[in-house]
Amino acid sequence: MSGRVLVGVKRVIDYAVKIRVKPDNSGVVTDGVKHSMNPFCEIAVEEAVKMKEKKLIKEVVAVSCGPQQAQETIRTALAMGADRGIHVEVTGKDYDMLGPLQVSKIMAALAKKEDAQLIILGKQAIDGDCNQTGQMTAALLDWPQGTFASEVSLEGDTVKVVREIDGGLETIKINTPAVLTADLRLNTPRYATLPNIMKAKKKKIAKVKPADLGLDMTSRLEVLRVDEPPQRLAGVKVETVDDLVAKLKETGRL
Amino acid sequence: MGVFFFFKLLLSSFAFLFTVCAFLVVSGLDWESVLSLAAHRCIRALKTAQGEHAAPPLYTTLNRRACSSVSTPRITTHYTIHSRDKDPRWEGIEMERFADEADVVIVGGGPAGLSAAIRLKQLANEHEKELRVCLVEKASQIGAHTLSGACLEPTALDELIPDWKERGAPLNTPVTEDVFSILTEKYRIPVPILPGLPMGNHGNYIVRLGNFVRWLGEQAEELGVELYPGYAAAEVLFHEDGSVKGIATNDVGIAKDGSPKDVFERGMELHAKVTMFGEGCHGHLAKQLYKQFNLRENCEPQTYAIGLKEVWAIDEKKWRPGRAEHSVGWPLNRLTYGGSFLYHLNEGEPLVALGFVVGLDYTNPYLSPFREFQRWKHHPFVAATLEGGSRIAYGARALNEGGSQSIPKLTFPGGLLIGCSPGFMNVPKIKGTHTAMKSGMLAAEAVFPKVTAEGLDSETAGLHAPEYAETLKKSWVWKELHAVRNIRPSFHNYFGLYGGMAYTGVFYWIFRGKEPWTLKHCGLDADQLKPAKECTPIEYPKPDGKLSFDLLSSVALSGTNHEGDQPAHLTLKSDSVPVQRNLAIYDGPEQRFCPAGVYEYVPLETGDGMRLQINAQNCVHCKTCDIKDPSQNINWVVPEGGGGPAYNGL
Numbered sequence: 001m002s003g004r005v006l007v008g009v010k011r012v013i014d015y016a017v018k019i020r021v022k023p024d025n026s027g028v029v030t031d032g033v034k035h036s037m038n039p040f041c042e043i044a045v046e047e048a049v050k051m052k053e054k055k056l057i058k059e060v061v062a063v064s065c066g067p068q069q070a071q072e073t074i075r076t077a078l079a080m081g082a083d084r085g086i087h088v089e090v091t092g093k094d095y096d097m098l099g100p101l102q103v104s105k106i107m108a109a110l111a112k113k114e115d116a117q118l119i120i121l122g123k124q125a126i127d128g129d130c131n132q133t134g135q136m137t138a139a140l141l142d143w144p145q146g147t148f149a150s151e152v153s154l155e156g157d158t159v160k161v162v163r164e165i166d167g168g169l170e171t172i173k174i175n176t177p178a179v180l181t182a183d184l185r186l187n188t189p190r191y192a193t194l195p196n197i198m199k200a201k202k203k204k205i206a207k208v209k210p211a212d213l214g215l216d217m218t219s220r221l222e223v224l225r226v227d228e229p230p231q232r233l234a235g236v237k238v239e240t241v242d243d244l245v246a247k248l249k250e251t252g253r254l
Numbered sequence: 255m256g257v258f259f260f261f262k263l264l265l266s267s268f269a270f271l272f273t274v275c276a277f278l279v280v281s282g283l284d285w286e287s288v289l290s291l292a293a294h295r296c297i298r299a300l301k302t303a304q305g306e307h308a309a310p311p312l313y314t315t316l317n318r319r320a321c322s323s324v325s326t327p328r329i330t331t332h333y334t335i336h337s338r339d340k341d342p343r344w345e346g347i348e349m350e351r352f353a354d355e356a357d358v359v360i361v362g363g364g365p366a367g368l369s370a371a372i373r374l375k376q377l378a379n380e381h382e383k384e385l386r387v388c389l390v391e392k393a394s395q396i397g398a399h400t401l402s403g404a405c406l407e408p409t410a411l412d413e414l415i416p417d418w419k420e421r422g423a424p425l426n427t428p429v430t431e432d433v434f435s436i437l438t439e440k441y442r443i444p445v446p447i448l449p450g451l452p453m454g455n456h457g458n459y460i461v462r463l464g465n466f467v468r469w470l471g472e473q474a475e476e477l478g479v480e481l482y483p484g485y486a487a488a489e490v491l492f493h494e495d496g497s498v499k500g501i502a503t504n505d506v507g508i509a510k511d512g513s514p515k516d517v518f519e520r521g522m523e524l525h526a527k528v529t530m531f532g533e534g535c536h537g538h539l540a541k542q543l544y545k546q547f548n549l550r551e552n553c554e555p556q557t558y559a560i561g562l563k564e565v566w567a568i569d570e571k572k573w574r575p576g577r578a579e580h581s582v583g584w585p586l587n588r589l590t591y592g593g594s595f596l597y598h599l600n601e602g603e604p605l606v607a608l609g610f611v612v613g614l615d616y617t618n619p620y621l622s623p624f625r626e627f628q629r630w631k632h633h634p635f636v637a638a639t640l641e642g643g644s645r646i647a648y649g650a651r652a653l654n655e656g657g658s659q660s661i662p663k664l665t666f667p668g669g670l671l672i673g674c675s676p677g678f679m680n681v682p683k684i685k686g687t688h689t690a691m692k693s694g695m696l697a698a699e700a701v702f703p704k705v706t707a708e709g710l711d712s713e714t715a716g717l718h719a720p721e722y723a724e725t726l727k728k729s730w731v732w733k734e735l736h737a738v739r740n741i742r743p744s745f746h747n748y749f750g751l752y753g754g755m756a757y758t759g760v761f762y763w764i765f766r767g768k769e770p771w772t773l774k775h776c777g778l779d780a781d782q783l784k785p786a787k788e789c790t791p792i793e794y795p796k797p798d799g800k801l802s803f804d805l806l807s808s809v810a811l812s813g814t815n816h817e818g819d820q821p822a823h824l825t826l827k828s829d830s831v832p833v834q835r836n837l838a839i840y841d842g843p844e845q846r847f848c849p850a851g852v853y854e855y856v857p858l859e860t861g862d863g864m865r866l867q868i869n870a871q872n873c874v875h876c877k878t879c880d881i882k883d884p885s886q887n888i889n890w891v892v893p894e895g896g897g898g899p900a901y902n903g904l
Contacts, residue, residue, distance in 0.1 A: 016815030034900035191506040
């Protein structure tokens with residue numbers, strides 16, 4: 001086994017920032033807005049680094065797809081303990097329409113190229129909330145998948161994954177190579193401290209284009225319009241149950 | 255005999271009680287603390303019953319006075335107040351810090367810090383010298399904590415980067431129109447801006463200062479400055495001889511109760527030959543340095559104002575790009591310094607930047623700068639511009655108003671102060687960016703020969719550069735500040751605003767500040783508040799959700815956030831002072847002057863009395879509480895780097 005783990009990290013608008021729709025309704029304002037690493041990706045990086053510290057794997061490679069600024073996100077992953085980075089350059093219209101299908105094709109191609117033993121991703125990104133990339137990547141590679149992982153233990157050629165599912169917790173054992181996606185309770189990510197950020201400047205980030213991997217980034221989707229959700233109307237307080245029933249009948253719900 | 259004896263006892267105890275009460279009343283003590291606990295509860299119950307129908311609890315908390323017998327719950331857990339040396343939870347934790355060396359370390363990535371960094375690198379390239387310049391900034395990205403009106407005077411920029419236009423500096427809106435008004439509740443009195451008056455803006459640019467600072471950051475990086483946003487300077491380091499050695503960044507991974515978490519890591523030490531402190535208005539490290547080196551012994555205390563700002567996308571029909579409007583008067587009374595600005599930007603979208611400034615030497619503890627701002631927007635003249643528009647940004651920051659009278663000693667062994675931290679704002683012009691930039695440039699020029707000299711020519715391990723203060727005094731910064739030094743203090747007269755305007759009209763316009771006297775300010779802002787019982791509560795209108803808004807939705811718009819599980823960075827020197835003093839005497843003014851809703855007086859879980867709740871996550875790093883707390887009990891320290899507002903082009 002190569003002992004190499006690929007970790008995908010995505011640069012997203014920071015979760016505390018109030019989003020604004022562009023005046024032409026074509027998308028969301030991103031210029032100058034505070035961005036940070038997707039919280040689930042942070043958890044994925046932390047898990048990979050923990051495995052390396054336990055000597056279960058040998059190398060952690062951080063991957064991000066996007067324009068030049070994606071390198072900042074890779075640097076944060078390097079500061080957390082990843083060994084090197086791969087920046088897949090996707091810009092302009094291709095970047096606007098970059099979705100789980102395109103990213104999973106990229107991850108699959110890189111996994112083959114880098115002879116990865118494991119791919120660890122966040123379960124979903126907080127901007128798209130698709131929750132598809134991990135699953136699609138596993139399908140494209142025909143690898144087993146351990147998604148919504150809240151506990152991961154690498155044991156030789158297999159991985160034991162405790163998954164958070166609707167009914168509770170499910171424990172599965174899958175063979176490597178495999179794709180894992182991190183859920184919230186998997187771990188608490190460490191801080192990227194300043195000395196590590198300084199050291200990370202010396203770590204390598206390779207730049208690669210999707211065309212170099214023989215991939216086509218054309219999207220099958222087209223965004224027609226983006227709107228803010230309708231304003232939530234104030235509720236109406238009623239005094240008695242009879243009032244409530246009357247109001248429900250009035251609005252045709254009963 | 256028994257009855258008679260009993261009767262005498264009763265009489266004498268009444269007489270005794272009467273004397274005690276009389277004594278207490280004469281000595282000015284509170285009646286209620288004399289009465290028994292039961293009687294106290296009874297009175298309070300009656301007041302609360304009345305209070306249900308009175309003004310909402312937030313604004314008249316006098317209804318529920320605290321019992322001094324109730325113990326104060328622990329509020330402050332920060333290690334600057336409760337040292338970790340004797341704390342058993344910190345036993346055995348590795349406290350060694352990683353250290354690195356630079357030639358110059360700059361604290362703060364604002365106009366002053368970045369100008370100093372750029373100038374240093376320009377000189378290094380010119381003279382073909384190696385120079386390591388490191389800049390730390392607490393915001394997650396350069397510009398995210400920057401907030402200003404702003405009408406930029408390009409004088410300093412022309413000197414620093416003469417080809418700024420070719421390099422794409424975001425100065426897109428030259429000022430085309432200057433409008434000044436005195437507002438009354440319904441009307442507007444236009445005031446002509448005669449040439450020569452400080453508020454004229456010919457030749458200036460309306461900028462989104464956050465974007466300008468971001469651009470300066472890019473210029474600095476291109477020149478090779480090491481920028482580290484997301485890392486706050488938390489501690490000043492000293493050599494054995496007492497000179498400044500550098501700074502240490504904040505520790506991370508401390509839990510809310512002050513104990514170390516699994517992810518705890520010590521901050522890093524950055525050592526330098528010279529450390530420049532450009533923390534902006536009322537910096538927390540500068541506050542320590544003033545004490546350490548006695549820098550304020552020959553100047554007046556700094557006086558401040560709070561500036562609140564919003565950016566609106568307005569109806570295109572109302573948009574007049576290049577128009578700069580200012581007003582004074584309503585809703586403030588003539589004795590409260592303050593006014594408004596409204597600038598029409600010219601950057602594609604019909605945006606206006608507007609805001610309200612209130613001098614922090616105001617006396618009425620019931621005044622809420624935030625609500626004055628919201629109320630002002632309803633004035634017909636202002637509402638006309640905003641109607642049909644939508645608010646897209648909000649923020650607040652304190653600013654200096656002390657002028658030349660309040661500038662401290664600027665240099666000390668191992669370091670110096672630049673920008674709004676010592677305070678070079680030209681108050682009547684309401685501009686401080688150009689002077690802040692120039693101070694950074696002069697500091698760089700003074701320090702460069704010293705840090706690149708072959709041998710260390712200094713008495714102290716940290717370099718001392720008093721030349722910086724000398725060149726500053728000979729520069730246009732000083733001339734400008736000297737000319738306007740009397741305008742702000744001239745507002746301290748019976749006629750308040752009108753006296754100040756008269757003074758400006760006569761002495762500044764005619765004599766340009768050459769009058770031989772220098773007026774004084776009135777002391778610390780924190781000492782100006784009158785007790786609540788001497789003042790009348792102000793009836794503010796409810797926000798209508800279209801022009802005016804409530805505090806919490808405004809705070810959400812600032813994008814501010816902090817790691818929740820960390821000690822509150824609004825530290826109290828004493829946890830019991832807020833309820834015993836601020837609430838009891840001033841009715842908790844921090845509930846009103848904080849533009850982010852950090853401070854709330856809430857009832858104790860046990861039932862009787864109130865406690866101060868600090869919502870540290872809301873903080874927008876404006877520093878107003880540290881300035882205006884009448885007990886000077888609040889000490890703002892820097893939270894984990896990367897936290898705070900996420901301003902975008904503010």
